[in-house]
Amino acid sequence: MKIQTSVPTSKVARASQFMKAGVKVGGNYIKHYSKKLLDPDLSKDELHKDNAADIYDALSELKGSALKMAQMLSMDRGLLPVAYSDKFTMAQYSAPPLSGPLVVKTFKTYFGKTPAQLFDKFSIEAVNAASIGQVHQAWKDGKKLAVKVQYPGVADAVSSDLKIAKPLAVRLLNLNERDIDRYMGEVESKLLEETDYELELKRSIEISEACAHIPGLVFPKYYPELSSKRILTMDWLEGMHLKEFMKTNPSQEVRDRIGQALWDFYDFQIHTLRQVHADPHPGNFLMRADGTMGVIDFGCVKVIPDFYYDNYFRLVNPDTIDDAQLTEEIFENLEFLTSEDSPKERAFFSDLFKQMTRMLAEPFAVESFDFGDDAYFNRVYAFAEGLANVDELKNSKVARGSQDGLYVNRTYYGLYAMLNELKARVTTTKPEWLRSTKALV
Template sequence: MTDFQAALCFNGIVTVNDSHPEEEERKSGDPPTQENQQDAQSGPRSGMARSRSLGSLVGGLGASLLGAMVRKPFQSDEKRAGFLEAMWLKEAQRLAGKLGELKGAAMKLGQMLSLHEHILPPEAAKILSQLQKAAPPIPFKTIREVMEAELGDGMELIDGIESEPFASASIGQVHKGRLKDGTEVVFKVQYPGVDRAVRQDIKQLRWMAGPMVNFMTGGSAGPIFDELEEVMLQELDYRQELQNLQDMQELLNDDPGRVVPRGFSELSTTRVLTMELAHGLSFDEALAPDIDQTLRDRWAQAFARTFAQGVFAHRFLHADPNAGNFAFREDGSLVLYDFGCMKKVPFNISRGYGNLLRAIFSGQDEIIPEILKEVGIHRADGRPIEVSLLKPHADIVRQVFGEDGFVFGEDKELYDRIFELSRQQWFDSLGIRFPREILFIHRTLAGYFGNFSRLKARGPWRTILLEALAEADRDDGIQRETVSGLQSSAQ
């Protein structure tokens, strides 16, 4: 984020905080009730309490960024670096505590930030990474009450449930258990009131961040928040997640490198999901010094195949790269746990991004603007984006997806180039329009890159992408446009 962006962010926050969220809530027809004032120990807070907490968090971060901007002319580079590190450490501690307590969409955003540890001081990244593993748990008594209300007579199939949570996430808590036939399972149980909290968070985010997002995207805030709302509300339906799990099982049935646990429809409802316990190492355990690097490379390549096939071949993307959603086996296979955030990729975007990669890999940057325009990425007035703006990004793609294999996490100069490029092009990028469907595709790719960096992974990344494109060509039975044909049409 540039200093100018920080100032804009802060100005937007001041405007927002001059209003009264409780008045806005009353206007919407949702007056504060005892339910939405519940204690955080029994579920996520909502209503006025969430509004105040979110406003306080965003306002505090904006004030810190403004402070950094004001101090810049009076500090040496060394002192400025020290100040920024201390600032991010303080903000990370505050964010991790508050977002974990709030749960819902607020915690989900914190998890998204934590995936990009290469842009944060190590201490701050470590603190935020806690959001990937656990939120403050709610009492087991509350969890059991939800299960009994949802499963009814199905509880008779359960032999036991561990009272200590196996994991605590943004919208639900996970407990290990055992069925009476001896099957080890996990129960994913939705927090009471979290559906209301998620809707409230999204409403507040529209209200607080909407003007700034509109300014930066030329009026695209509505579609962006619509996409965020649609995906997050889908995550609240555990029956839909069960269907997603079963669809992924079918897609990956012949792939021993990726494991999808079995789901139990007779013990699953909208608010409770039961699936087989699939054992594996946690992400932190996968990073232990005694783990061979070749094993970490295999796990990362399984990540990459999941993304590439999800976008191009299956057009059904596992769109939540939070490290807590995976387990890692010593045979090199990857266990996929969470299927709440799945994204169906529209055909035109899948095909367009395939053409984009082929153009980049063949060095034909001059046709990239037209390819992007066909996908729906262009200037607000419909003009294609200038080649001069896109070529530096194509160069970075060619470096990362080079034929020799790129090692993530070792090239700090690359990250510096990316951030410097963002700083230089910030103003020229304002007003670029894009389809809402790419929001979670890009978020997923960025999250996987963060995971790759932690794994220090090397792999044949270009080959993995091209194999997925070839699989898409075979499965669709279509003759894709050649790059040379696109070049002719662009002239």
């Protein structure tokens, strides 16, 4: 695997990496359209593959918020062509790691000691490398530990990286610049939180202790005395990431048990704690043959405001959508509808968001749900893809949807996607007030 000996930290150096990626993407388009002159039926598959590789290579060298964006996009199968989501998935747990000297330098900065002086044994070669930091194995007092080391300069570059990356995102994803601006503050605040390992340590201990009663979940013990603002030490958990685990051909019973643990984990956090592990990608879960699952990485936690929670989940109740007046009131509260809308726009967007709500809330409308039902997910992805071509959305004068929904929706999207890949059948536990009062047909 490629080893990085340095990370660009200055604004100029990081901007140059983005520019280099943009130039390569432009060159790929020229190459594609030159070939298309000779072959009018040429698809964009090769173009997407080349662009994905060039963009990932540039972002992986930058680390931090740039690579985190790729990681987030890899979960959005309806937003990106497959070539991008497949390549960007590497950002979840297999980015190029940093060299040993940079790791040692980080320890000296925050502890005044080398890893060898802090631990009985420390593996200088990273076992996993993701967007914000990389993980090393260590041993102390007979215990095997996981030590997460943050990449240099990541925290200081969050704000400038997002500003530089915006034009590339607008061009590549055909996104509305106004929509990106609306949510940039929410993304920036969460990325800054993810670089604060002292905050992550506090949240990791609090949430893992609160969720320890949920069957099938395993959490590591954390070590404050071996942690700092940029280094986090915890017990080493055994297990496999989702794709690796599925290659072992686990039984339906085991997949269902893990899927149920996943569902119950998020159900408890959202409805009881009102804060949630908002980064449900496969790199943060370790699955085992006995149907248990380790949970790691509480860097991205979304605290759900009461007003947003009350309105969002009232909408999820299947009975609400049949009450036109109540539904419209909630759409206004969630900022799907605005005071600037004309009667025609109001009718159009009400109908559109009702369709979306019914579809995404289907698992809540029943007592159990088969997440292995690809027909359901194909409908969801087709609907999401269709939204990109809705002129009324593209030309809307306002961005729609509360910024609080960004990470709540992403949480459910990631949860659904993982359950789909597991092909799990799950009892969809939920608060009583979310159940329909009408007899299920």
